Amino acid sequence: MQYRTLGKTGLRVSEVSLGGLYTSSLGGGLESARAIVHKAVSLGINYIDTAPRYADSEFTLGHVLPDVEQPLILSTKLGGRPEPFDPKSRDGLMWSVEESLKLLKRDVIDMLLIHEPDRPQLFNWWKDPFKVYGPVIEVLEELKQDGVIRYTGIGGTTSTQIAHLMRSGHFDVVLTAFQYSLLFREADNDIFPAAEEMNMGVILGSALQQGGLGRRYDEVVRSKPPWLARPRQAQFLALYDLLDETGLELPEMALRFALNNPAIHTVLIGPKTAEQVEQSVVAASRGPLPVDIMGRIDEIWRICPMRPFEEPMVLPFRNPKYFGPGMANHG
Numbered sequence: 001m002q003y004r005t006l007g008k009t010g011l012r013v014s015e016v017s018l019g020g021l022y023t024s025s026l027g028g029g030l031e032s033a034r035a036i037v038h039k040a041v042s043l044g045i046n047y048i049d050t051a052p053r054y055a056d057s058e059f060t061l062g063h064v065l066p067d068v069e070q071p072l073i074l075s076t077k078l079g080g081r082p083e084p085f086d087p088k089s090r091d092g093l094m095w096s097v098e099e100s101l102k103l104l105k106r107d108v109i110d111m112l113l114i115h116e117p118d119r120p121q122l123f124n125w126w127k128d129p130f131k132v133y134g135p136v137i138e139v140l141e142e143l144k145q146d147g148v149i150r151y152t153g154i155g156g157t158t159s160t161q162i163a164h165l166m167r168s169g170h171f172d173v174v175l176t177a178f179q180y181s182l183l184f185r186e187a188d189n190d191i192f193p194a195a196e197e198m199n200m201g202v203i204l205g206s207a208l209q210q211g212g213l214g215r216r217y218d219e220v221v222r223s224k225p226p227w228l229a230r231p232r233q234a235q236f237l238a239l240y241d242l243l244d245e246t247g248l249e250l251p252e253m254a255l256r257f258a259l260n261n262p263a264i265h266t267v268l269i270g271p272k273t274a275e276q277v278e279q280s281v282v283a284a285s286r287g288p289l290p291v292d293i294m295g296r297i298d299e300i301w302r303i304c305p306m307r308p309f310e311e312p313m314v315l316p317f318r319n320p321k322y323f324g325p326g327m328a329n330h331g
Contacts, residue, residue, distance in 0.1 A: 001044025001281065004265040007201030009151045009172050011073055011110070013047045015259055016284045018277070019205065019268040020050030023064070024057035027272050033060045034067070039274035041070050043281040049175065049203065049268055050104075051077040051115055051155075052096060058103040066105060075173075075203075076100045077155060078136060079115030079123055087125045093139045097148065111173055112140065112149040117165055118156035132168035140170070155205070157313065163190035166198055177205035178313055180264070182213055182254050182297060183235055183304070192263040204267045207258040212315040214251055216240055220317055227316065229308035238300045246293060252283035257297060260288050 003012045018040045023033035037048070050057045058076060065072065079087070081096045100109060114136055116122050126134040143149045155175035156162045166174055174195060180187035195202045208214040221228065221236045228236075243250055258267045269280045289297075 001285075003046075006173060006203075006265045007195065008199040009111075009201050011047075011151075011201070013073060013201075013266045014045045015266055016045060016255075016281055017047035017049065017203070017266040017268050018045050019270040020048055020057040020061060021054045021270050022272045023048075023050070024055040024060050026055045026057075030060055030063060032273070034064045035274040036271055036277055037061070037064045037068065039277045040281075041068055041072070043278065045277075045281070046070065047073040047075075047266060049075045049205075051079070051113075052081040052100065053077070053079060053115060058100055062103045062105045073110045074104065074106065075111035075113055075153070075175075076104065076109060077113045077115040078139075085123070087123045088127070088135050090135045090139055093136060097139075097143060101148075108147065109149045111151045111153050112143065113153040113155045113173070113175060114140075116156055117154045118158040118161035132165055132170060137170055153201075153203075155203075159186040159190045163194040166191070166194040166200060169198065171198075171200065173201035173203060175203040175205055175268075178209065180204060180258065180261070181207050181209050182239065182257050183232075183301060184209065184307070185301060185305070186307070192261075195263065202263055202265050204258055204264045207254050207267050207269075208251060210314045212317055213254045216243070216250055217317045227310070227312055229304070229311060231304035232308060232311065235300055235303040238303060239297075242293070242296055242300065248293075249283075251280070252286070253289070253293075253297075255280060255283050256286065256289045257294075259284055260294065 002015045004015055006013045023036055027033065050061055052058060078093055078096055081099065082092055086092055114125060117125050125136050126132065140152045144152060151172040153171050153173035153175060154162065154165055157178045159179050162174065162176060174191065176187055176191050179191060218240055221233055224233060243253065255267060258264060271277045271280065
């Protein structure tokens with residue numbers, strides 16, 4: 001396992017890290033989560049990210065992590081708890097942090113992130129979005145001053161809006177999802193430059209585009225579903241041809257591509273099994289992709305360098321209602 005410095009935090013994080021969405025009841029439950037975490041730690045992973053919105057992930061990790069002897073870096077988030085959630089309630093935000101500490105069985109949270117601060121239709125965090133001011137900022141500053149949290153951050157799914165928040169100077173790390181992968185590079189425009197400017201740590205989520213790059217969907221792509229723009233279809237077919245030529249599996253290519261970028265300090269994986277953890281770590285250990293393959297990936301990206309207006313954020317390859325007749329079991 002290789003390690004990188006997470007921006008101005010100075011933390012040395014494993015280049016592959018563990019996302020906690022499926023170390024919960026959304027995955028295989030407690031014993032599955034225990035196997036995933038122990039496999040991850042045995043392979044050198046030292047950073048785990050979770051959130052109150054990841055079902056009972058905090059509770060599950062709180063029952064698993066006491067068994068782990070190695071020191072681990074842990075991040076969780078503010079957002080969605082308590083219900084009904086008021087993002088401008090200081091008391092509610094403080095209670096959420098206390099709940100995280102209790103569930104995770106921790107005295108200190110290494111990194112506390114604001115969840116989806118860039119989507120006001122989900123959580124309206126800001127009294128003044130231009131000056132990036134809201135009660136959550138005061139809460140984070142107080143918790144940091146009191147030593148309850150070590151570092152602050154934001155985790156979102158946009159590019160320009162997240163970069164604006166990053167440049168406020170309030171945060172140490174950013175977790176960006178859906179903005180950088182084999183076929184999507186919006187983070188190049190705003191997020192990575194803002195991170196360099198502010199010396200922020202960069203955590204990459206959804207390198208597999210929430211499953212869209214987790215496996216091949218040849219027949220679905222060729223069926224021309226109405227949500228898949230023609231340039232994006234051509235892009236996927238060209239990518240599948242490259243996989244055939246190189247003999248690489250899609251998840252491996254996607255992970256190694258992300259790790260090629262020095263602006264990214266760690267890439268979260270969301271495994272459902274311990275075997276998937278090992279597969280990801282083995283893939284990362286094979287190192288950077290060759291220059292010629294990177295060049296081909298660049299050519300494929302240029303087929304559709306910006307997202308078509310009507311494209312869903314999560315490509316619904318696995319949702320039968322988005323397929324044509326007879327396509328639900330193909331891909």
